[in-house]
Amino acid sequence: MNDAENEATGSNHSSRIKHRFLSFWEKKVVPAFPEAVADITLLKATLKVEAMVTKDIRDATKHPEIAQVATVRRGFELSPQEVAFREARKARVKDAFCRYLGLDAAEVHIDDVPIVAFGGSGGGYRAMLGLLGYSHGMKQSGLWDLLTYVAGVSGSCWSLAAYYTWADASMEAVIEHCKRRLSPYHPLSPEAIRDVLHSPGGPTTTIGPIVQKHHSGLHTVAMDLYSVFTTGHLFLRSDPNIDPKGMGVRKEVAGYHDQWYKWSSAQRYINDGTEPLPILTAIRHERPWKDWADAEHPFVHADPHTKEQQEASDAWFNWFELSPIEVGCDELEAWVPTWAFGRPFERGQDVMQLPEQSLALLLGLCTSAPAGPLTSYLATIKRSLPSGFIGNSIQDMAKGITRLWGREGTEEFQGHHPLHAVNEHNFMFHLTKSEAREQPSPPVENSPRIHLIDSGMDNNCPTYVMLHPRRYVDVVLNMDASSDVLKDSFQERVDQIASRRSLRFARRSPKPKPDPESDKANQFKGLYAQIYDGNILVDRPEKVVDSYGHTVTNPPAPPCLHKSTMIYMPLLPNETAVPDFDPSTAKFSGSYNLVWTPEQVEMLITVCLANFADSEDNIKDVLREAWLKKRKQREGGDASVAL
DSSP states (O other): OOHHHHHHHHHHHHHHHHHHHHHHIIIIIHHHOTTTTOSHHHHHHHHTHHHHHHHHTTOTTTOGGGGSOOBOEESSSOOHHHHHHHHHHHHHHHHHHHHHHTOOGGGOOGGGSOOEEEEEOOOHHHHHHHHHHHHHHHHHHTOGGGOSEEEEOTHHHHHHHHHTTTTOSOHHHHHHHHHHHSSSSOTTSHHHHHHHHHSTTHHHHHHHHHHHHHHTTOOOOHHHHHHHHHHHHHHOEEOGGGSTTOOSOOOEESSSOGGGGOGGGGGGGTTTSSSOEEEEEEEEEEOTTTTSSOSSOSSSSOOTTSHHHHTOOOOEEEEEEEOSSEEEETTTTEEEEGGGBTBOEETTEESSOOOOOOHHHHHHHHTOGGGSOHHHHTTTHHHHSOTTHHHHHHHHHHHHHHHHHHHHHHHHHHHHOOOOOOEEEOTTTTTTTTTOTTSOOOGGGGOSEEEOEEGGGTOSSTHHHHTOTTTOOSEEEEEEOOTTGGGTOHHHHHHHHHGGGTEEEEESSOOOOOOTTSOGGGTTTTOSSEEEEEEEOSSOOSEEEOTTSOEEEOOOOOOOOOOEEEEEEEOOOOTTTSTTOOTTTOGGGOTTOOOOOHHHHHHHHHHHHHHHHHHHHHHHHHHHHHHHHHHHHHHTSOOOOOO
16 A cells, blocks of 8 residues: 555544544533533544544553453452552551550550551532541541541542542642632533633543543443543642742643543552552442343333332342452452453453543542432432533433333332443453353343442441451441431441441440530530440341331341441531531532532531541540450450450
């Protein structure tokens, strides 16, 4: 082929790429955000994205992981890398533990130091800021340095992702960034989207991950757009390296730092045990009858009153962990390297080597409350989603279901089937097909796709992953920024999860009754750090009450045969810190408000710091108790030690 023919062929290829992307842009992006893409300069910039992504996904110098073939790890044991992390973290934790409790390090055996995990709840930006506030207090006091694990649900996942990527392990940096970034625009507003797309590398960072999904054979949905633009908005920040001489040049950066969008990059903080291991969470709606009809439909007939559906088993949620090391589920006993999640798999091995999936898309899974069951959000959808494609399409879908099935059928749907969540390649596809040909594969293995959603749809604290049977966590700290902390519903929530693990947590002392005669400053005294003792159940309960108040069959899970103590830290008002402010009821701190002023951010952080300070005596008592118990066990004595 001569030069002219080569040039013609290249031109035709370029034209095809441009045509495909124009089609994608017009069908997917423009209907979603018409105001944001009116600027013709944006259109010109985004036209280059598909060509760039098509080239980059084959570039091993930019994405070294594409040279690696990934396989599925089986079992619920910890990965070798996590085991190595625990050893590296162990010595650091001992020193921090001795400093925090004022102990002589020579008197503390390293094996007696308790393993401590800290978890943050869901609750939108309130939860995101809540985790930041409590964590900042822990960093100041030294408690953070003795944590082995930190986990998040929904909004708390935003905090952890920021801390371990662009914030360089600084809570203060994330807090200060939030003061500047959370107003005046909603992350899905035309103005916010325009800011992201106009930033250096913005179109590639935001649209690129969706283009890569398209190349991998997946269809994109509204939640993909939610994912990339919400994260793009939160991660958009000034980079001082661009203005080293301090000349006042302030450039917002979205796409200059690829590592910000690779969750596996956080391994630089955990390989040597420098920081706790962070775990983001998402859940999958397990319906044992799912995927037997074909890859697309759960049943042969859509009518919920058919015998096939009437005789279907109970449904429950599988909890998935998304750490910088692996993505997987202990109940399903399957794990893949984080850099390989998003690749198509079959029979335990990837069949396409793609770059690591963007952290923006992972965060979309973890914070995707709008993709949850209808009962969880139909009442609030109008105020929780912006107008346009995302909000309208989900509302139209809900209306269509109602028209198709009627009231009774809709209730059936609400109870068992979430709305269409983000499509992901199922790394468990045909995983055990060749192992036992005479036996049918588990249902989860029969679909090439998997749908993960916000874990707050099942339980709003990450207790499940902190009670992994091989983590042997001794003390669990749960910061709860849920909207119902004043309703005292935590016992029900911890029972729901702990009973799956064959544990039962009981409050150590009765809840103090508010004294109507006391001043407001002491109204919540004794409630900022509530202690729950966890004991192993002799008989695992057959039935439990789920998050929606239904009595259901207790879902399966590997049992945790290790006693632990939980400290429950609800985000309650603190009159001494910020008078007349209740984080649960203040209009601006609602779970669905995604616009906060700097003053509002400061108010919540101040309350968190004060609440943590009021919790420290109880935390230190429980840590000391856990240490003495472990010492007694090691020495072969009675492990029951009183405070």
